[in-house]
Amino acid sequence: MIILKHYKVDDVSYVSHKDILRVLQRGLKRAGVDVKYSQGYVPHMLTYTSTPVPLGVQSVAEYFAVECNHIDKDEMLARYNLSMPKGMRAVASFYRDKNPNLAAIVSASDYEAASADVLPKEIEGITNCQSYVISTSKKGETVQKDIAPLIFALRVEGNRLFMRLASGNSNLRADSVVNHLNKNFGVNIKINDICRTAQLVGVKDKFVDVEELLK
Amino acid sequence: MWDKLKDILLQVQKPARYVGGEYNLPDMDKPCKERVLLCFSDKYEVGMSNIGTRILYHMLNDMQDVVCERCYAPDLDMAGLLRKNNLPLFSIETKRDAKSFDLIGFSVQFELQFTNIVYMLDLMGVPYFASERGEEYPPIVAGGPCVVNPMPFAPFFDAVLIGEGEKNLKELTLLHYECKSQGLSKQEFLRRASSLDGVYVPSLHNSTKRAVVANLDEAYYPTKILVPNCDIVHDRSSIELFRGCANGCRFCQAGFYYRPIRERSVDTLVKQACELMDNTGYDELGLLSLSTGDYSGLKDLVDKIKVEADKRKVKVALPSLRLDSFEAEIYEEIQGASLTFAPEAGTQRLRDVINKNINEEDILSSLTTAMKYGVKNVKLYFIMGLPTETQEDLQGIVDIVHLIKRLHAQFGTSKLLNITVSTSIFIPKPLTPFQWERQISMQEMLDKQAFMREKLRMKNVKYSWHGAESSIIEAIFARGDKSLAKAIVKAYELGCVFDSWSENFDYGKWIQAFELSGVEYKKFLDGFDEDEELPWDIIDNGVTKSYLLKERHKAYEGVCTSNCLKKCNGCGANRLERCRI
Numbered sequence: 001m002i003i004l005k006h007y008k009v010d011d012v013s014y015v016s017h018k019d020i021l022r023v024l025q026r027g028l029k030r031a032g033v034d035v036k037y038s039q040g041y042v043p044h045m046l047t048y049t050s051t052p053v054p055l056g057v058q059s060v061a062e063y064f065a066v067e068c069n070h071i072d073k074d075e076m077l078a079r080y081n082l083s084m085p086k087g088m089r090a091v092a093s094f095y096r097d098k099n100p101n102l103a104a105i106v107s108a109s110d111y112e113a114a115s116a117d118v119l120p121k122e123i124e125g126i127t128n129c130q131s132y133v134i135s136t137s138k139k140g141e142t143v144q145k146d147i148a149p150l151i152f153a154l155r156v157e158g159n160r161l162f163m164r165l166a167s168g169n170s171n172l173r174a175d176s177v178v179n180h181l182n183k184n185f186g187v188n189i190k191i192n193d194i195c196r197t198a199q200l201v202g203v204k205d206k207f208v209d210v211e212e213l214l215k
Numbered sequence: 216m217w218d219k220l221k222d223i224l225l226q227v228q229k230p231a232r233y234v235g236g237e238y239n240l241p242d243m244d245k246p247c248k249e250r251v252l253l254c255f256s257d258k259y260e261v262g263m264s265n266i267g268t269r270i271l272y273h274m275l276n277d278m279q280d281v282v283c284e285r286c287y288a289p290d291l292d293m294a295g296l297l298r299k300n301n302l303p304l305f306s307i308e309t310k311r312d313a314k315s316f317d318l319i320g321f322s323v324q325f326e327l328q329f330t331n332i333v334y335m336l337d338l339m340g341v342p343y344f345a346s347e348r349g350e351e352y353p354p355i356v357a358g359g360p361c362v363v364n365p366m367p368f369a370p371f372f373d374a375v376l377i378g379e380g381e382k383n384l385k386e387l388t389l390l391h392y393e394c395k396s397q398g399l400s401k402q403e404f405l406r407r408a409s410s411l412d413g414v415y416v417p418s419l420h421n422s423t424k425r426a427v428v429a430n431l432d433e434a435y436y437p438t439k440i441l442v443p444n445c446d447i448v449h450d451r452s453s454i455e456l457f458r459g460c461a462n463g464c465r466f467c468q469a470g471f472y473y474r475p476i477r478e479r480s481v482d483t484l485v486k487q488a489c490e491l492m493d494n495t496g497y498d499e500l501g502l503l504s505l506s507t508g509d510y511s512g513l514k515d516l517v518d519k520i521k522v523e524a525d526k527r528k529v530k531v532a533l534p535s536l537r538l539d540s541f542e543a544e545i546y547e548e549i550q551g552a553s554l555t556f557a558p559e560a561g562t563q564r565l566r567d568v569i570n571k572n573i574n575e576e577d578i579l580s581s582l583t584t585a586m587k588y589g590v591k592n593v594k595l596y597f598i599m600g601l602p603t604e605t606q607e608d609l610q611g612i613v614d615i616v617h618l619i620k621r622l623h624a625q626f627g628t629s630k631l632l633n634i635t636v637s638t639s640i641f642i643p644k645p646l647t648p649f650q651w652e653r654q655i656s657m658q659e660m661l662d663k664q665a666f667m668r669e670k671l672r673m674k675n676v677k678y679s680w681h682g683a684e685s686s687i688i689e690a691i692f693a694r695g696d697k698s699l700a701k702a703i704v705k706a707y708e709l710g711c712v713f714d715s716w717s718e719n720f721d722y723g724k725w726i727q728a729f730e731l732s733g734v735e736y737k738k739f740l741d742g743f744d745e746d747e748e749l750p751w752d753i754i755d756n757g758v759t760k761s762y763l764l765k766e767r768h769k770a771y772e773g774v775c776t777s778n779c780l781k782k783c784n785g786c787g788a789n790r791l792e793r794c795r796i
Contacts, residue, residue, distance in 0.1 A: 011236025014224055015444040019231060023444050026496035027238070029527070037528075056225045083496070085238040085444060175225075192221045 001099055002076050003065045003214060005092040009058045012087035013192060017052035023085065024049075024064055031083035033076065036067040050102035050199055050210075051109070051168050054175045059196035060091075061109075063102050063210060094214040102199070108152055108207055109167040110198040111174045112160060115189045119156045123185055127154045136176040147172055152207070161189065164207070167199065216302070217310045223296040231445035232259035233293065235285075235307035238442040239494060241276035243308050248280040249392040252306055252316040256323060256331035257715065259287040263441070264449035266503060267359065268322045271380045273437035281388060284308040284316070288331045291712070294338055304338040313339045318391050319353055320384065321372070323361040326692035327685060327715035329368050332357075333707040336371065343704055345373045345417065350401050354391065358384060362415075363472055364645040364751035367692045367699040369417040373405055377754055378413035378426035379458075381435050386411050415754060417697075424755040429792045431458060431477040438490035442497070451499035451532065452491040454484050456516070459794070460505035461779035463786075464559070465570045465770050466598060468644040469505055471758045474786060475794035476779065481512040485519045492527050500524060501532045509780065511795075553592030554585045560601060561611025567773045568603050570766075578615070579622060586626050592633045593619060599663045600641040600655035602770065609663060612636065613670045620673070635677045638667060640686035643742065644693050645751045646758060648766035653742035654690045657683055684722035688714070691739045696750040698734050705732040759787035 008020070015023065025045050028035050037043035046067035053059045068076075073093040080090045126132050132148040150172035153164035161181075165172040175191045182189060200207040224230040253272055255262030262268060262285075275283035284306035289297065297304065304313040313319065321332060333343050336355075342348050345355065357368065358376035365375040376383045387408055394404040409416040413426025428434040440452065459476030460469065479487075488500055500520070504510060517531070524531050556578060560566045563574055582593070597612050616634055623632045640660055643652040655663075660683035671678040692699060706728035713719040729736045743749060745764060752760070762785065769776060776784055779794075788794060 011234040012444060014230040014234045015236075016229075016231065019445045022446075023238075026442060026498075029496035029498065030238075030494065032493075055230070083238075085442075086236050086240070190221050191225050 001065055001067050001096045002071065002073050003063055003094045003096060003100070003102075004077065004080060004090045005094075005211060006062050006064060006080070006084075006088055006090040007058075007060050008053065008062050008088060009060065009195070010087040012085060013053075013056055013058045016055055017049075020052070021047070021049065023088070027080065027083040027085075027088075028066065028068075031076075031079040033066070033071055033079065034069040036069065048099060048101070048103065050106050051171065053109075053196050054173045054191075056191040057111075057174055057194045057196065058192065061196050061198045061211075063199065065096075065099060065102065067099075092211060096214070100214070102210065103168065105201050106168045106199045106210060107166065107170075107202045108164055108200040109174075109196050110200065111163045111165065111194055112197050113163070113174075113178060113189050113194040115159045115161070115187055115193070117188065118159050119161055119187055119189075120185055121156055123156050123161070123181060123187075124154055127151060134176065134180040136173070136179075145172075145176075147177065151177075164200070216305060216312070219300060219302055220305070220310060223293075223300060223302075226296060227293045228290065229445060232287070233289065233307065237444055238496075239439045240308065240441065241273065241283075243282060243284070245282065246280065247282040248396070249282075249388060250311075250317050251275050251281060251283045251388060252286055252313055252319045253283055254286045254313070254319060254321045254335055255288070256321060256328040256335060257288055257713075258290060259443075260445070260447040262287045262322075263443050263447045265322065265324065266453055266455065267380065269440055270435065270437060271320075271358075271384055273440065274381060274385065274435045275388060277435070277437075278385070278388070280392070284311070286313055286335070288335055288713070289338070294334070297338060303340050304335060314341055314352060316353055317395065318388060319355045320376075321355065321357045322359040323357050323365075323368060324359055325361055325715070326367075326689045327720075328361075329692060329703045330707045330711045330714055332368060332371055333704055334712045337707070344370050344700070346370070348373075352401075354401055354404065356387065360469070360472070363468060363754075363756060364694060365415060365417075365754075366697050366750040367695040368703065369415070370697055370700040372417065373401065374408055375415045375417065376413060376426070377415055377423055377756070379428050381428050383411060383413040383426040387414060420753065422753045422755065425757055425791060427475070427757075427791045428477070431455075432479050432483050436479075436487055438487050439494045440491065442495050449501070450497070451501050452488075452495045452497045453501040453503045454487050454491065455479065456484060456502055456504040456507060456510045456513075457795075458504075459788070461509055462506060462572070463570055463766070463776050463779065463784070465568070465648040465766055466559070466601065466641060466644070468647050471646050471763075471786070471788075472756060473505065474757055474788035475792055477792070478511060478795055481516045481519065484516055485523065488520050489523050492524065492529050498528065499530045499532055507533055509778075553594060554582070554590045555594040555596070556581070557596040558615065559596065559598050560604075561597065561608045561613075561615060564773060565601060565604060565608045565611070567775050568770045569598075569601055570770070570775050572775055572778060575615075575618070579618070582619060582622060583626075586623065586628070586632075589628075589630065590632075591630065592635065594635045594637070597636065597638045598641050599638045599667075600660060602641075602649060602652050606666075609666055610670075612638075612667065616671065616673070616676060620676075631675055633675050633677070635679070636667070636671055637679045637681075638664070639681040640683060642686055642690045642693055645749070646756050646763070648763045648770055650694065650749065650763065651743045651745055651767065654687070654740045657687060660686065682717065682720070685714070685717070685720050687740065688722070688725050691736050694739050694743075694750065695736075699736070702728050702732045702734040702736070705729075757786075757788035757791045762786045 036046045048065040050063040073095045077093040150166035155162040199210045354373040356374040357372045408414045409421040457478040459474040709724045
């Protein structure tokens with residue numbers, strides 16, 4: 001199994017995760033990669049992804065795993081980059097005997113966001129709260145969510161915002177947080193200016209970058 | 216522009232439709248002297264499925280000094296936000312203001328898209344009528360299959376391209392660049408354009424002859440095509456086997472319009488298919504034509520393509536198989552889940568009138584073969600309201616269903632057979648032998664549909680029908696004249712847009728629009744006298760009026776015309792280019 005770390009930036013950040021799966025599979029076909037198929041009645045490609053980023057958010061740390069035959073990981077990376085639409089570029093590839101099941105083990109993601117203006121330091125105060133409830137929209141309905149336990153870090157440096165948020169089974173969407181900040185802290189951060197910079201796995205009592213884990 | 220768009224893209228459904236970035240995108244930054252915008256008057260997922268505009272898009276981008284971008288009708292949510300934020304309609308590739316292009320082309324696919332033309336012009340911020348657009352606006356031209364009779368929408372355009380864009384759009388683009396570099400006016404450009412083959416300039420009302428490519432085998436066909444990032448209607452690559460149709464069904468506009476018949480060779484098609492499969496990564500390949508079963512090298516082609524497709528795990532889809540060309544051996548190779556027949560009429564008498572050269576035996580023998588291969592679904596298509604139709608003909612449709620059910624019962628299989636019957640309503644179209652006919656009234660339509668609903672209430676039989684109201688609007692515009700343009704604008708102002716999407720169609724508003732704009736619309740439903748001048752007479756589409764008239768008389772006598780493959784019937788289309796026959 002080969003795992004690729006890739007970008008999802010620019011135009012393709014507006015392509016939904018469901019559509020991205022199809023883009024990835026078509027790309028593999030164009031790349032001429034001998035992908036393994038499931039053995040069911042309707043065979044499908046054996047490909048796996050980690051937790052997707054929200055629509056509109058960019059990412060330089062997406063992971064995509066493929067079961068395939070006879071291909072070197074570097075060759076795979078080169079072919080992938082020739083076969084994907086603009087905005088989807090692989091930057092590293094790894095070989096694994098077994099599926100690491102990234103969707104299940106990733107528990108946090110790092111995000112960076114930029115604003116045109118300097119951001120207020122008060123934003124960092126959210127991390128000191130025991131409980132911090134925001135309203136988010138879920139399937140068109142507004143729901144209340146306590147995000148305090150899901151924020152691992154929140155830092156402001158000039159016009160830049162750094163966030164480490166829960167990802168995976170218990171998840172906090174970066175766009176929900178930013179929408180809340182835009183509304184309640186008088187800032188103006190565009191969703192498309194948020195970028196996921198890393199996905200992390202909890203190992204013992206600290207977070208390890210997935211890339212480190214795969215090396 | 217891009218910065219402002221970022222704010223609204225996440226507030227609309229499926230933002231991927233507006234950002235582009237598809238694989239195989241041509242070079243948008245190359246040095247260019249002519250920037251063309253191709254507009255499609257429906258949503259992205261429909262427009263991207265259209266093979267014609269795809270051909271033209273890549274053709275223009277492959278031309279030296281020309282860059283072509285795309286624009287589709289934005290969905291209503293996007294349009295609302297564009298208006299709210301004071302943003303104009305923009306191109307997908309570089310997000311440029313649509314009206315800043317050198318030349319704008321619209322693809323008009325069918326009658327119920329006419330309000331979308333006005334909708335897009337409105338969003339561009341340009342006057343609707345060409346006569347109101349001065350030199351500060353680029354020439355806006357139209358093309359597409361609907362130009363058989365361009366009169367109802369012609370006043371919106373500076374020019375209408377009649378025929379195959381591989382020829383006239385290329386010539387028009389070159390001419391425009393030449394005129395522009397010489398500093399000539401738009402008026403002068405249009406005057407010169409009117410002498411090209413297949414260019415109708417409404418302000419000059421010039422007669423013109425449809426442009427067609429002489430040799431389809433050598434004609435431009437893109438194999439490095441855009442692969443969309445989001446779901447579209449026909450999401451596959453396609454090869455075009457041939458243009459034209461040899462059958463001459465008398466209700467069918469496409470069958471006459473796309474003549475003369477020109478084929479691509481098997482070798483060219485196999486080469487194009489391989490390149491397409493490799494360049495796109497699509498897992499389905501379609502074989503396109505009006506009647507795939509009539510392609511002279513079908514068996515050879517399917518054999519060769521199957522080998523290549525299997526290697527790449529690609530499925531080959533064979534649409535539009537006519538009943539009489541249905542071959543068991545092909546079916547064996549390409550097992551479809553369902554079988555589709557279009558007998559169009561319920562009795563042999565009426566099938567002779569419309570020149571659908573199929574008889575009941577054909578249907579039954581094809582079905583018998585198909586049942587051997589375990590076909591589970593049979594779909595049947597019929598047209599109601601055809602000239603000379605009687606109650607007996609409708610009963611004939613029901614009889615065919617009974618016959619299929621009996622056949623299935625005799626076969627003794629325990630598997631269920633689902634039968635789907637769909638009826639549409641006959642719309643007399645220009646450039647067919649039935650172009651003079653009247654359309655049946657709304658009440659007749661509803662009565663016929665009610666009869667079918669009642670009679671087809673059977674186990675494992677599903678009946679669906681096409682709306683009566685939209686058929687009437689379609690019929691009005693199919694044979695309408697220039698007076699209808701103001702009704703289109705009025706309908707748009709009343710809120711009609713995306714009329715081809717049934718959830719948006721509002722018949723009441725349309726009738727109101729006709730009344731408010733004082734347009735006499737009923738005459739276009741009543742039909743024409745044979746010696747009357749028809750709105751589209753000024754355009755020479757190939758097939759002659761005298762031939763159509765002859766066919767009309769034969770229809771009333773119930774006399775069939777043989778398939779062109781058997782002998783040339785002298786329709787006149789070979790005056791444009793040599794016909795394969």
